[in-house]
Amino acid sequence: MDNPQDLDIIATQRLIEQYPVIVSRHFMYHFNALMKFMLNNNQVLNNRIKDYWWRIEFQNRESPHVHMVVWVEGHASFDTEEGLQQLNKVCSFKLPPETSELHDLIKKNQLHKHTHTCYKNSSESPTCRFGFPRKECAETRLVSHSSDEFIRNGGRICILKRGPEDGWVNNYNPTLIKV
Numbered sequence: 001m002d003n004p005q006d007l008d009i010i011a012t013q014r015l016i017e018q019y020p021v022i023v024s025r026h027f028m029y030h031f032n033a034l035m036k037f038m039l040n041n042n043q044v045l046n047n048r049i050k051d052y053w054w055r056i057e058f059q060n061r062e063s064p065h066v067h068m069v070v071w072v073e074g075h076a077s078f079d080t081e082e083g084l085q086q087l088n089k090v091c092s093f094k095l096p097p098e099t100s101e102l103h104d105l106i107k108k109n110q111l112h113k114h115t116h117t118c119y120k121n122s123s124e125s126p127t128c129r130f131g132f133p134r135k136e137c138a139e140t141r142l143v144s145h146s147s148d149e150f151i152r153n154g155g156r157i158c159i160l161k162r163g164p165e166d167g168w169v170n171n172y173n174p175t176l177i178k179v
């Protein structure tokens with residue numbers, strides 16, 4: 001077999017479609033290891049995870065992914081300044097400088113690239129449904145569920161502080177990205 005690193009996206013996709021059971025088992029193996037790491041490492045979310053809920057979904061290309069909610073011990077409410085500061089510590093949006101050990105990792109894995117799924121809900125004037133490129137924002141803040149900003153933010157209630165050079169960066173956790 002070819003070196004997996006050398007396979008292009010089409011060949012990778014074909015393998016995923018051909019072997020769904022192996023893909024699912026491989027995914028769960030990684031997911032269980034990730035959960036074990038998160039539950040035993042208070043650095044990830046700055047405190048102990050006291051509860052969590054997750055659900056696995058499969059994209060059109062049959063790639064599994066997880067949606068998860070976690071409850072963190074001692075986390076202040078997001079509608080307080082303290083809560084937003086805690087969020088800023090565990091959820092990053094920055095493209096780190098080239099001298100940072102994270103620079104290459106973020107550049108390789110966390111920069112958004114448009115695909116056809118970005119536009120699946122758009123008609124005449126297609127805009128990315130994930131909100132990329134994301135707008136510059138002076139301070140992390142919450143937006144109301146009933147506001148236009150909430151819709152423009154892809155259904156997310158929080159807009160993170162972000163500079164003009166960070167518009168294409170997917171949010172990431174600085175500890176988890178290194179695992």
Ligand SMILES: [Zn+2]
Pocket residue numbers: 112113114115118128129130131132
């Ligand atoms: Zn997009």
